[in-house]
Amino acid sequence: MKHKKAWMITAGIIVVLLVIEIAASIFFYDLAIKRGPKDFLNDNEDLEVSDKAMDEFLQGDWIAWVNKQNFKEMTLTSRDGLKLKGYYLPAKKPTNKVVMLEHGYLGHAKQMGLYGKYYYEKLGYNVFMADARGHGESGGEYYGFGWQDRLDLIDWTNLLAKKLGPGSEIVYHGLSMGAATVLMASGEKLPKQVRAIVADSPYNSVYDLFAYQMKRMYHLPAFPILDGTSIVTKIRAGYSLKEGSALHQVEKADVPILYITGNADTFVPTNMTHDLYEHTNSPARILTVNGANHGESFVLAKKKYLATLSSFLHEYVQ
Template structure:
């Protein structure tokens, strides 16, 4: 009778090696999937991003598109702190004013899409407006997406550039959507945030990049966050200079002094509404919250345009006028 002897040491080494290979391969897969610049086919036909016919019609056929195309924007450029050439579009107000609105856009978007909001600020509220392409998007350089974290410093640098252009008495409002909303919140608590920033509007933000990916990994792939998300975060730190856990909007709003208006659709399944409620709860400055019934991700403006406009107008009148 033969006796099979198991070499537990070799077996453990084999299992550890396999586990390590899975983490490395998985990390590169998810980095390529979400962080590296390029098309993201996995978002096509994603049920969590489905919007109403009313919203789609506004996005594709709204009069804001013709308005954007008719404007004579001044294209501005900025070299980021890590050497990327960034691009953005400035439009002066019809009448001289010291008010300026800056509009960071969402993931996979580009600057001029924020004309959806910029038209109202420019035509009705009388603001100078500026719409930047985030790093990795549009005409800006970069081979990765920052999900708001490196972008927060770009936003601060854009703000300083524009204040130098318009004058020290400029009063600035930030209005960001989705990733752009996370960007403005991530900038909100920075010590170097220009004093000219008087108000922040965050539409459909997430509290941290780790928290967002944790939710999406479970929802889209039925996978737990640990350890694969942590190893992807490490790879992102190496290749893009930031980790998912440090990219936290919540940590910033806990120390901000700038008033913040949060907006979120109550039916958002891509970035859950509870994330904005958590941010609202932990914000240290004056804060307001607008929740829009039946609105999915990023469609609050389309479904409740009058309420949306009235809310931001009152908020801005309180803190920017």
């Protein structure tokens, strides 16, 4: 009788723990991956940027530039049936060069005008920006964190290559989640037109990013909650958190990659970018900007950023 009672108590505890695990997994899926407002990022110290960067993000002259441009709207149906929206800006003078800009988590395409203005005005590129799935005017009820988005990027690339012709030269330039997207794409068989990749403030995998944030924000270990969240994500969004690995992808890359990071980045720690750089199979460079937090490098070290970018593109884009 005592053994039976002990077994029932143990079984009860297991059931309770399982229920807690399932509830926590669904909670964190809804918190970070399900499309919708993300209040948990409000007042996040890791996302605080300098006054200079904030002024540029919110009031920079690139905003007026974006608003003045006559972007041509494009649409794409993803491989899993989502309607995606993109925006194409032909260069002032005909050229075969195009930059495809990938925005960050909770952002939207035209925010990448901060970088697009330089490519358009100074380098004379055609510019393309798309709303990632779950963002802006694109469909989707979840965020892909780069993994599902990598296939969308390749499909957009094929569409643009067809538009511009087989001799086009394409550059991928992504920020944060967008940087992870272009790196996750790098390990796939890319269209031959893709000549160079720029990854600003990337993370090495979705799982590792979440593990870091769970510990930093909630003082929780990754296991078992994050593993449960990964299962929920696989069921609801079609990918697991460990599948979404930029690190594994760059080990297969054959397109040159320029990495950019700030050594004061606490939202996506700098060591992730350096880890990616060290594991990259293709020719790679890295720029580390002193004192820059997440996504601040372009503003805080603009001259150095653009000099490094121009040198990199000059080497790999004819």
